[in-house]
Every structure is written in structure tokens, then in C-alpha cells.
């Protein structure tokens with residue numbers, strides 16, 4: 001990686017308005033980290049957004065505008081592995097109010113079915129507006145005349161309108177990586193109309209699920225004078241021509257082939273065997289990989305596993321659970337509470353059931369590199385995705401891509417976006433602990449022939465609809481709007497949407513099942 005300058009000096013890779021393709025996201029693909037001894041370095045950022053966008057950026061020669069993950073850093077733009085990186089500095093106060101506050105303690109819980117209660121603070125909102133303006137200004141400064149700018153995610157929902165006001169020549173896309181909530185929940189937000197107006201600055205607004213797009217269309221109808229017809233929104237503003245905005249589902253994916261290639265490498269397979277041996281070669285290894293987030297249903301899966309051990313329906317010598325819980329948003333109170341709760345539960349289950357030779361839960365509060373992820377997926381007989389609500393969940397798709405041996409069982413929450421596509425997974429309602437226990441037993445005893453048939457079908461889907469298909473679909477929809485015609489690749493990405501037609505009311509939303 002080229003060494004970036006740690007000051008506001010200009011680098012050779014300047015900040016001129018020269019890029020025809022610009023991605024704007026809260027996070028850059030790399031985080032600036034400082035070790036205990038004060039040494040600084042760059043490491044891959046956490047989460048699926050970066051996993052999905054990195055391959056597209058590498059093949060597009062574009063600029064990526066975002067935050068370097070630490071407060072008070074003023075770093076000049078630099079080139080990293082074929083991507084022009086444009087850091088947007090955030091002060092410690094911005095991080096507290098815009099990122100930890102409004103993004104992750106207001107919007108995140110609100111958009112995830114209020115699993116945790118959202119907090120509404122006016123000063124957080126003011127910071128969100130100011131920081132969104134800063135991202136919009138930075139994007140405008142690097143975008144060439146007529147460029148395509150693709151804004152990502154809930155942290156930057158005001159950027160499309162801010163950009164359009166400043167640079168009407170740009171074509172603007174927005175993709176929401178997390179769910180868009182039903183109106184009964186969304187309407188709690190004191191700034192609900194301003195956010196819809198912000199998003200409507202885009203030409204194409206993408207969502208993970210059909211249900212998200214229809215929730216958004218309903219919010220548009222309730223809060224604006226714009227009209228909606230299927231995926232088209234007619235936006236009328238005083239003194240301006242009516243604009244057409246497309247809002248529809250574009251389910252995100254992964255670079256499936258490259259993940260499979262990685263898993264096929266002999267050293268990754270050797271590492272998978274080593275992981276199994278290290279765990280005492282149990283008959284069944286179950287795996288969970290999540291950011292330590294209350295949306296991921298980690299407690300529900302621990303509950304089911306602990307009860308199966310307590311009931312004597314499985315033995316600790318036979319079935320081990322590996323749980324990777326990568327650190328996330330560690331200064332937000334709900335995340336601190338969750339860590340305490342999960343680690344207490346892990347300690348109790350291990351205390352009650354582990355033997356000198358066999359641990360029950362192998363728990364890891366770390367973020368691992370891609371290679372280790374691939375080895376873990378190969379080592380796991382069962383992958384447990386028990387999210388209470390999740391935009392997509394790329395982990396589910398990575399597990400499938402890694403299993404070139406057509407083996408392994410995916411247990412997948414119906415509340416994760418991936419569930420719309422991965423229909424031959426064992427789909428579960430994570431709130432139903434008894435149901436989850438039965439499904440785990442079914443997965444443990446599933447005959448090899450059935451495992452292979454299911455995995456083949458899952459792999460067909462994941463290999464066919466990869467991240468390049470996702471970005472091509474989105475960007476051709478954007479090109480269609482720019483040319484004032486919808487040339488969008490016909491998106492038959494979803495055959496049907498089991499939850500899509502439900503307009504949930506607040507009362508029907510599952511609220512934190514008691515564990």
C-alpha cells in the first residue's frame with residue numbers, strides 16, 4: 001500500500017475534480033489504526049459494505065470518499081491498490097454525535113425493527129446534517145463534469161440532495177445496505193421528511209429487499225407530494241421540471257468466484273483441518289460469524305445451543321460451537337451491554353458443560369482476515385445465521401461460496417435479506433427457540449445426500465448472482481435514468497418475497513424476545 005501523508009499536505013494523487021466514478025460511504029475500505037506502542041498502520045475495515053464494494057472499485061478506477069475510522073485525522077488523498085482514497089476528517093465530537101449517536105443509536109435501531117430503543121437527540125441530528133454536507137462537498141470536489149456518484153448507506157441519506165443542489169450535472173445513485181422500516185416505525189423519526197427529501201435527490205435508490213423498497217415508497221407517499229407507481233417515483237419541486245426516480249430492490253452479493261478460489265487453496269484447506277483438530281475433532285462444528293451487534297441474534301443461538309446441551313439431546317464431545325464476534329461500535333452503550341450479556345452467557349455455558357478435553361463454545365472477540373474466514377467456513381459443518389433483522393448478511397453467502405465440496409448446512413434467519421434468495425437453506429424464525437433447536441438437530445443428522453442437494457442449489461444462486469451482477473444491475477439502472485430511459489437489466493433477482501407484502505405495524509414487530 002502507498003504510504004499516505006498524515007497531514008493536510010497535498011499528495012501526488014491530488015484532489016482535482018477528475019473522477020468519472022465516485023463512491024461515497026461513511027467508511028473507507030481501510031481503517032487507520034494505532035497500536036499500543038503508538039505505531040500506525042492501515043487495516044481492512046469491518047463489515048459487509050466494504051467486502052461488497054472493494055472488487056467493484058478495483059475494476060472501475062474510481063475515487064472512494066469516506067472516513068478513515070479514527071477521529072481528528074487529516075490525511076491527504078492517496079492511492080491504495082488501484083483505488084483513489086479521499087479521506088473525510090471527522091472530529092471526536094463528529095464521531096460521537098454523527099456516527100455513534102445519530103447513525104448508530106438513532107437510525108440503526110430504528111431501521112432494525114427497534115430491537116433496541118432508538119434515541120432521539122437534536123444535537124445528533126444537527127451533527128448528521130453538518131457531516132453529510134461535508135461528505136457531499138468532498139464528493140463534489142473530486143467528481144468530473146457529468147460523473148456518476150454512488151452514495152452508500154444510512155449514515156449519508158442527506159448526501160444525494162445536497163450533491164444535486166450543488167452539482168446538478170451529476171448522476172447520483174444511493175444504496176441502502178440495511179433494511180428500510182415499515183412506516184409505523186419510520187414515522188417515529190422527528191426528521192422523517194428531511195431524510196426522505198435527502199434520498200429523493202438520487203436518480204436511483206437501491207434496497208436489499210422488495211419489502212424495503214415498498215416501505216420506502218409508502219413513506220414517500222405519506223410524507224411528500226411525490227407520486228409512486230411500482231418502482232418509479234415522480235418528484236415535483238417548485239420551479240423545476242418533474243424528475244423521475246427509480247426505487248427498487250438490488251440484493252447485494254459477494255465476489256463468489258474469488259471466495260471459492262480462496263477456499264480451494266491447499267493452505268486454506270490445511271488450516272481448516274487444523275481448526276478442527278484444535279477443537280478436538282468433534283463430530284459436528286457449528287459456526288457463527290457476526291459483528292457483535294444486537295441485530296445478529298447471537299444470544300438466541302447461544303440459548304438454543306445451551307438448552308440442547310442441558311436437555312442431553314447433544315453432547316459437548318460431539319457438537320462444538322465456534323462463535324466469532326468481531327468488535328463493533330464499542331463506545332455505544334447498547335453494544336457495551338450486549339458484549340457483557342453475550343460473554344456472561346458464553347462463560348456460563350462453558351462453565352456448565354465444557355470438559356477438560358472439550359470446550360462447548362469457542363468464543364473469539366476478534367476481526368479475522370478473509371483467509372481465516374474461508375478456513376472457518378470449510379471447517380464448519382453447520383453455519384448459524386440467526387439475525388433478528390439484517391440488511392443482507394454476506395456471511396451466509398460467503399459460507400455457500402466457500403463450500404466447493406457441496407457439503408455443510410446453512411441455517412438462515414428469515415429476517416436476513418439473504419433469506420429471499422437462499423431458499424434451500426434451513427430457514428428459521430430465531431425468536432422461536434424450540435423451532436431453532438429442532439432445526440439444529442435436523443442439521444446435525446441431515447444425510448449427506450440431502451446436504452449436497454441443498455448446497456448445490458444454494459451455490460448455483462450465489463455463484464450466478466455475484467457482486468458484479470449486483471453492481472451492473474444498479475449502474476445500468478442509473479445509466480438508464482441518465483439517458484432518460486430505463487435500460488435497467490431486468491432484475492429477476494427475487495422470485496418472490498415471503499415478507500414483502502407485510503406492512504408491519506409497531507405492535508406486530510417482535511421486540512427482543514426474552515432470553
Ligand SMILES: O=P(O)(O)OC[C@H]1O[C@H](O[C@H]2O[C@H](CO)[C@@H](O)[C@H](O)[C@H]2O)[C@H](O)[C@@H](O)[C@@H]1O
Pocket residue numbers: 026027046047048049050052153154177178252328329390391392393394
Ligand atoms: O462501519 P461499521 O459501523 O463498523 O459497521 C460495519 C458495516 O455494517 C453494516 O453492514 C451492512 O451491509 C452489508 C452489505 O450490504 C449487509 O450484508 C449487512 O446486512 C448490513 O448490516 C452497515 O450497513 C455498513 O454501513 C457498515 O460499514
Ligand SMILES: O=c1ccn([C@@H]2O[C@H](COP(=O)(O)OP(=O)(O)O)[C@@H](O)[C@H]2O)c(=O)[nH]1
Pocket residue numbers: 046047048049051289290291324326366367368369370373392393394395396398
Ligand atoms: O472476523 C471477521 C468477521 C467478519 N468479516 C467479514 O465481514 C463481513 C460481514 O458482512 P455481513 O453482511 O455479514 O454483516 P455486517 O457486518 O456488514 O452487518 C463479511 O464479509 C465477513 O467475512 C471478516 O472479514 N472478519
